[in-house]
Amino acid sequence: MIEDRTEPLTGGPAEAPEPRFVAGHPVLDLVNTAVWRSDGTRAAELVPDAAAWARWAAAAGLTPATAADVPALLRLRDALGATLDAAAAGVEPPPLACETLHDAFVSARAHAALPPALPLRWAPTSLPDELALLAEELLGDTQKLSRVRRCEGRGCGWFFLDRSRNGARRWCSSGDCGNRDRARRHYARKRGGPDQASH
Numbered sequence: 001m002i003e004d005r006t007e008p009l010t011g012g013p014a015e016a017p018e019p020r021f022v023a024g025h026p027v028l029d030l031v032n033t034a035v036w037r038s039d040g041t042r043a044a045e046l047v048p049d050a051a052a053w054a055r056w057a058a059a060a061g062l063t064p065a066t067a068a069d070v071p072a073l074l075r076l077r078d079a080l081g082a083t084l085d086a087a088a089a090g091v092e093p094p095p096l097a098c099e100t101l102h103d104a105f106v107s108a109r110a111h112a113a114l115p116p117a118l119p120l121r122w123a124p125t126s127l128p129d130e131l132a133l134l135a136e137e138l139l140g141d142t143q144k145l146s147r148v149r150r151c152e153g154r155g156c157g158w159f160f161l162d163r164s165r166n167g168a169r170r171w172c173s174s175g176d177c178g179n180r181d182r183a184r185r186h187y188a189r190k191r192g193g194p195d196q197a198s199h
């Protein structure tokens with residue numbers, strides 16, 4: 001087997017992780033705040049604390065995050081991750097994840113304002129509520145759902161909205177997982193062995 005010795009997506013261990021937005025949709029970027037989410041041995045938090053969530057929300061152009069939001073953000077993120085993993089596997093979402101989503105959607109609407117202007121739009125007052133409303137919209141949109149992909153990089157597990165014309169985007173980022181795959185193919189060829197590319 002070819003060892004993958006490249007650094008995690010977040011860079012070297014000494015670097016403070018920076019927010020990353022490769023998904024093309026804030027809800028998928030939320031799911032991607034878990035790094036190496038398909039690899040239990042390397043899974044890590046890209047947004048490790050309340051200050052980092054505040055930076056993440058600002059960089060994403062969303063409602064500011066407070067320390068009190070973090071548990072709800074993580075609950076929503078993990079339920080969305082489980083739901084999208086199920087979709088990628090072609091199975092129904094786990095009931096517990098759906099229950100969490102149900103509660104998040106209902107709570108978001110209960111707290112949101114509905115300004116008297118047409119077209120009517122919910123005006124969420126917190127980051128978890130804003131993301132819950134965006135998630136409800138995304139998961140209810142067949143056309144968008146058909147463009148949601150999980151990165152094919154080994155262990156990566158990041159999601160993105162494939163906006164390419166031919167709908168054939170395979171990697172969260174051609175510079176990360178795409179490069180790793182190219183390197184793996186290259187070394188496999190050099191060793192004369194079978195193509196070791198993932199999948």
Ligand SMILES: [Zn+2]
Binds near residue numbers: 156157171
């Ligand atoms: Zn990836």
